[in-house]
Amino acid sequence: MSTTATANSLPSASFPVRRMDFSFAETKKYWWSDEPFMTQFMNNLSSLFPHGEMFFVNSVRAVRDRITDPQLKKDISAFIGQEAMHSKEHATYNEYAAAHGIDLEKLDLRIKVLLEWVTKVTTKKQRLAATCALEHFTATMAEQLLKREDLTTQIDDPKMYQLWMWHAIEENEHKAVCYDAYQAIGGGYFTRTISMMITTVIFLSVLGWFQLHLLRKDGQLFNGRAWKRGLTTLFSPRNGFFTKLIGPYLDYYRPGFHPFDHETKALEQTWRQRLGFSN
Ligand SMILES: [Fe+2]
Ligand SMILES: [Fe+2]
Incomplete structure (x- = not known):
């Protein structure tokens, strides 16, 4: 794995673009605690990224020429670099899945078709608002x-x-790049929050649909023990993964909300050090 940042080409962006090159040749099938449900849930999330992240890139790229703030322009370039790299590495992830008989490319293709349709029926501003909504999901998750x-x-x-x-x-x-771009092109509260509502319905429906599909194809649909453990991890009232997202999710509907209201700088720094990133 290489972690070389392109600091030379983007000297003043607020964050670097790290070049990654993963291989999952050694990865076992159930890599999340030997659990089918949670492994397939993460596979499910991964299947959204190859085309999902390119949708984010295209949404921001479509308004880039209307941005005048030099810092935001640089951050948009770095955002595009990071998301393109995520798209590429999550496409590589499909190879791990294929090696274990999990067909993520089919799901990947469904996302492509869905996003092509979304692109046809929406305006540039609406697509950027949908991207802000999905960026809030990815940042809080x-x-x-x-x-x-x-x-x-x-x-x-x-x-x-x-x-x-x-x-x-x-x-x-x-996490703030799309949001700042949206505000810079005059995006307002109404479109932002309506887009979040619509995006939430589509996002959760797709997640549920894909989860059932993956478990069924894997012969785990009626594995009660796997469901119990998985649903507890995701929805336990005390510390379920989705339960803990409810508060940060609702905060998005607050007038005046900004992604940096959720302070994570120290946390990011801790993890950069843990993964051995130089910046
Ligand atoms: Fe990403
Ligand atoms: Fe992102």
Whole structure:
């Protein structure tokens, strides 16, 4: 794995673009604590990224020429670099899945078709608002991964651990870029929050659909023990992964909300050091 930052080409962006090159050839099938449900849940999330992240890139690229703030322009370039790298590495992830008979490319293709349709029926501003909404999901989910060692110590594979924690750091590093671009082009509260509502329905429906599909194809659909453990991890009232997202999610609807209201700078720094990143 290489972690060379392109600091020379982007001297003043607020965060670097790290070049990564993962291989998952050694990764076992159930790399999350030997659990089918949670492994397939993470596979499910990963299947959204190759085309999802390119949708984010295209949404921001479409308004880039309307941005005048020099710092934001540089951060947009770095954002595009980070998201393009996430897209590439999560496409590599599909090779791990294929080696174990898990067809993520089919799901990947469904996302492509869905996003092509979204692109046809929406305006540039609406797509940027949808991207802001999804960036809020990725940032808050990533923040939780960075904070929850009770969860991340269940990742049994070193490459998967590095991939998810690298991605989690960068989602927080760049979490304000789309939001700032949206505000810079005159995006307002109404479109932002309506887009979040619509995006939430689509995002959760896709996650549920893909989860059932992956468990069914894996012969785990009626594995009660796997469901019990998985649902507890995701929805336990005390510390379920989704339960803990409710507060940060609702905060997005607050007038005056900004992604940096959720302070994660120290957390990012801790994890940069842990993964051995020089910046
Ligand atoms: Fe990403
Ligand atoms: Fe992102």
